[in-house]
Amino acid sequence: MxxxxxxxxxxxxxxxxxxxxxxxxxRLGLLREGDQLPTVKDVVARLAINPNTVLKAYRELxxxxxxxxxxxxxxxxxxxLSDASLAAHAGLRRELLRWFANARRAGLDDESIEALFRxxxxxxxxxxxx
Amino acid sequence: xxxVLETSALAKRYGRRWALSDCTLKIPPGHVxxxxxxxxxxxxxxxxxxxxxxxxxxxxITVLGDRPAKGATQLGRVGFVAQETPLYAGLSVxxxxxxxxxxxxxxxxxxxxxxxxxxALDPRQRVRELSGGQRAQLALTLAVAKRPELLILxxxxxxxxxxxxxxxxxxxxESVAEHQLxxxxxxxxxxxxxxxxxxxxxxxxxxxxxAGEIEGLLASHHRLTGPRRDLGTLPASQEIIEATHTDRxxxxxxxxxxxxxxxxxxxxxxxxxxxxxxxxxxxxxxxGSRPAFLxxxx
Numbered sequence: 001m002x003x004x005x006x007x008x009x010x011x012x013x014x015x016x017x018x019x020x021x022x023x024x025x026x027r028l029g030l031l032r033e034g035d036q037l038p039t040v041k042d043v044v045a046r047l048a049i050n051p052n053t054v055l056k057a058y059r060e061l062x063x064x065x066x067x068x069x070x071x072x073x074x075x076x077x078x079x080x081l082s083d084a085s086l087a088a089h090a091g092l093r094r095e096l097l098r099w100f101a102n103a104r105r106a107g108l109d110d111e112s113i114e115a116l117f118r119x120x121x122x123x124x125x126x127x128x129x130x
Numbered sequence: 131x132x133x134v135l136e137t138s139a140l141a142k143r144y145g146r147r148w149a150l151s152d153c154t155l156k157i158p159p160g161h162v163x164x165x166x167x168x169x170x171x172x173x174x175x176x177x178x179x180x181x182x183x184x185x186x187x188x189x190x191i192t193v194l195g196d197r198p199a200k201g202a203t204q205l206g207r208v209g210f211v212a213q214e215t216p217l218y219a220g221l222s223v224x225x226x227x228x229x230x231x232x233x234x235x236x237x238x239x240x241x242x243x244x245x246x247x248x249x250a251l252d253p254r255q256r257v258r259e260l261s262g263g264q265r266a267q268l269a270l271t272l273a274v275a276k277r278p279e280l281l282i283l284x285x286x287x288x289x290x291x292x293x294x295x296x297x298x299x300x301x302x303x304e305s306v307a308e309h310q311l312x313x314x315x316x317x318x319x320x321x322x323x324x325x326x327x328x329x330x331x332x333x334x335x336x337x338x339x340x341a342g343e344i345e346g347l348l349a350s351h352h353r354l355t356g357p358r359r360d361l362g363t364l365p366a367s368q369e370i371i372e373a374t375h376t377d378r379x380x381x382x383x384x385x386x387x388x389x390x391x392x393x394x395x396x397x398x399x400x401x402x403x404x405x406x407x408x409x410x411x412x413x414x415x416x417x418g419s420r421p422a423f424l425x426x427x428x
Contacts, residue, residue, distance in 0.1 A: 008324050011401050013345065044307045048299035049325045050162050051307035 001038060002030055006047050014049055018057035026066065026081035037067060037075045132195030134159045134280050134312045135180055140189035142175050149175040151336045153189070157314070157329060159279075161343075162306060164327035165316040166406055172336040173316040174213060177284050180314070181210045194279055206236050209278035213285045215269035217257045224253035226272060234276035242275035249301065263294025267301060274305045281305075283315040287322050299326055320403045332406055334413035344402060351405050354382045354395040372408040383408045 002025050004018055012020070025031040038046075040054045058075045061067040068078045103113045133156050140153040150172040157163055165173050178184040179191055182199025191197075196204050217226060223246060231237045246253060249267045257265060266286060273281055283302075287295045303326060305311060317323055323330070331341040340347065351371070358380045361373060365388070372383040383400060384390075390397050400408075 006325065008321070011399060013348070014325065041304060041307050044303040045300050047325070048296055048303055050303060050328055052160075052162075052328055 001036065004038065004043055004047060006049060015053045015057040015060065018043075018054060019060050022057075022061055022066065022077075023081065026077070026079070029080075031077050033077055033080045035077045037061075037077065039074050132159075133157055133192070134161070134163075135191075135193055135314065137179075137191045138189055140176075140179065140191050141187050142172075142179060142184060143187040148336050150179070153338050155331065155338065155341055157312075157331075157341075159312050160310065161312060161329040162303075162327050163312070163314045163329040163331065164320075164323035165314060165331045165333060166318065166320055166323060167316075167333035168410065169318055171333045173318075173333055174284055176333065177210075177282055177314070177316060181208055181282055202235070206234060206276065207279045209273035209276055209281040211269045211273050211281075211283045211286060214289070215266050215286070217265055217269060219258040220256060222254055222256050223251050223260075223268060226257070226268060227253070227275075230272045230275055236277045238275050238277050241277075242271060245271040245274065245301070249297070261294070262289050263291065263297060266290055266294065266298050270298065270301060270305075274309070274311075277309065278311065280312045280314070283313065285316055285318070287317060287319070295322065302326070320406045324402050330402070330406075332409045334410050337413065339409040339413050347405060348399065348402065350387055351383060351385050351400055351408075352390060353398040353400050353404070354380075354384060354390065355398070356380060356392075356395040359394075371412055 002021070004021050006014055006017055008014075010017070022031065022037065031037075037058065040051050040058070043049070043054045044051045058067060058069065061075075062069060066077065066079050066081070067075050069075045100113065103116070108116070135155060135157045137153050137155045140150060140155075141148060142150040153176065165176065167173050175184065179186055180193050180198055182197075182205075194204070194207050198208075199205055221229075227239075227242050227246070230242065231239060246268075249264070249271070251260070251264060251268060257268070260268065266289075270283075270286070273283075286302075287298060290298060299322075302313070302315075306313060315323070315327075328344055329342070330344050330347060332339040356379070358375055358378050361370060361380075361382075364370065364382075364384070365386075367388045368384040368386040368390070370382055370384055374381045383404070
């Protein structure tokens with residue numbers, strides 16, 4: 001079983017924070033197929049958040065095929081993420097490291113690299129939405 | 131299912147002062163609704179109208195599809211905790227539960243006992259010996275144990291320390307999870323509401339400034355920063371909520387459902403607190419009682 005936490009200053013919607021934390025736990029192997037997620041009541045009682053927030057997060061995980069609800073019992077993990085995603089990371093990581101090296105060679109300092117990275121990330125996710 | 135709270139052009143006047151004007155709202159059921167605004171904005175007036183402690187000067191209000199406090203049935207469907215959680219100082223916790231059981235046909239004694247145990251209250255203790263947090267928890271327990279469909283709480287957190295606030299909200303959210311309650315709670319602090327509310331009403335100087343589901347509100351409000359420019363050149367679809375300028379930069383908070391295409395703007399999401407402050411600032415500057423909302427430019 002994992003425990004959720006909430007960062008109200010992050011600007012990330014609370015339900016997304018729960019989704020991210022489940023995905024992260026899956027990636028790190030803290031959660032595996034068959035594990036039960038905390039019940040809505042437990043999460044609500046611990047974090048003092050709206051139950052609909054938790055329900056929404058769990059629905060999103062179900063929609064992504066990562067979890068499934070068993071009525072009257074709880075929500076369970078239906079997929080293990082760690083192996084597949086780590087393998088996929090390796091390639092992306094190499095490319096990103098190469099890109100960072102290029103950026104340094106072009107004379108960018110860490111702060112400029114970070115600004116550029118964040119700006120691109122934002123416009124890329126903006127395009128996805130539009 | 132009918133709206134939890136529906137008002138149309140609702141208004142309340144005390145003598146010559148309008149405490150609430152032109153208030154039109156429709157709140158769907160099953161939400162935890164935050165009512166925010168500065169002190170004296172009209173929050174308590176709106177809540178008192180909803181529970182039937184006040185009658186409107188003009189306009190209409192229905193709660194759960196019926197007139198507030200229409201009869202015993204309607205009274206039983208709405209739970210209300212007034213500001214400062216009024217309880218009887220000389221009576222014990224157990225006395226209050228007896229009272230609750232006598233006065234409320236739908237009283238759930240098992241729930242009441244379980245809650246009292248959970249929050250570790252001694253039934254023999256008198257209310258005057260309880261801490262502020264314990265008093266608030268007792269008042270909440272009484273309101274929840276009558277098993278209302280709608281729970282209305284007026285500034286329930288104002289007098290509580292941070293730990294008591296958290297415990298109160300935990301207790302409240304557990305009740306929401308267990309009984310599918312609709313809740314309306316008021317506060318002058320946004321940070322109290324951010325975790326628990328999914329619907330927001332901003333009330334400033336007797337007028338509703340904005341109301342809606344928080345997720346939708348956050349998605350439709352953006353902060354734009356860019357070179358200084360004339361606001362007349364913005365597309366009509368972008369409503370300006372807040373605008374500040376330096377000699378070369380303009381910073382705006384706009385509301386729009388359209389994508390922002392102008393490449394000269396840097397577009398950022400805003401948080402709930404900034405959104406509420408922007409509307410409060412706008413209301414204050416329209417009223418002219420305060421200078422336009424200013425923010426120091428970094």
